[in-house]
Amino acid sequence: MQSHFKLTDLxxxxxxxxxxxxxxxxxxxxxxxxxxxxxxxxxxxALGVTEPVSSPTFSLxxxxxxxxxxxxxxxxYRLEHPDEALDFGLEEYLESGQLCFLEWAEKxxxxxxxxxxxxxxxxxxIQTRKLTSKNIV
Numbered sequence: 001m002q003s004h005f006k007l008t009d010l011x012x013x014x015x016x017x018x019x020x021x022x023x024x025x026x027x028x029x030x031x032x033x034x035x036x037x038x039x040x041x042x043x044x045x046a047l048g049v050t051e052p053v054s055s056p057t058f059s060l061x062x063x064x065x066x067x068x069x070x071x072x073x074x075x076x077y078r079l080e081h082p083d084e085a086l087d088f089g090l091e092e093y094l095e096s097g098q099l100c101f102l103e104w105a106e107k108x109x110x111x112x113x114x115x116x117x118x119x120x121x122x123x124x125x126i127q128t129r130k131l132t133s134k135n136i137v
Contacts, residue, residue, distance in 0.1 A: 003131050004124060007035065010042035013131070018046055020133065023117050025094055027105045030121035035129055037075075039121060040101045044071055047099070055103075060088060070098045076107040085111055 041053035048067025056062040118134040
C-alpha cells in the first residue's frame with residue numbers, strides 16, 4: 001500500500017487503513033511534524049473514540065475507549081534506552097490483543113513483536129503526505 005493524500009482526506013484514508021490492519025500492533029513512523037498523531041487521532045475517531053486524542057509524549061501511553069475495546073497510543077520519543085519501555089509494562093500492552101498505535105517505535109526496536117502492521121508517513125508538501133505500508137507479518 002502506498003498512497004499520497006491531502007491532510008483534509010484523513011477520514012477517508014482512516015477507513016481504508018483500518019481495513020488494511022492485520023495485526024493489533026500498528027507502528028507509524030515519520031519525521032517530526034509529518035502528522036503521526038493527527039493520523040492516529042483520525043483512526044481513533046473512525047474506531048469510535050469520542051474523547052480528544054492527543055500525543056502521549058509526556059505520559060508515554062494514552063488509553064482510549066473505542067466502540068470495540070481499548071486503544072493504547074504510545075509515543076516513545078523521549079526514551080533514551082529501549083528497556084525504559086519495559087518499566088511501564090510495554091509487553092503486557094502489546095500482548096493484550098487491544099489496538100496499540102506506536103509512534104517513534106524505532107526507539108524500542110528490541111521489544112517490538114515479531115509481527116505488526118508498519119507504516120511510514122512522509123511529508124510531500126505542506127498539504128500532502130505519503131503513506132507507505134511496510135508490514136512485518
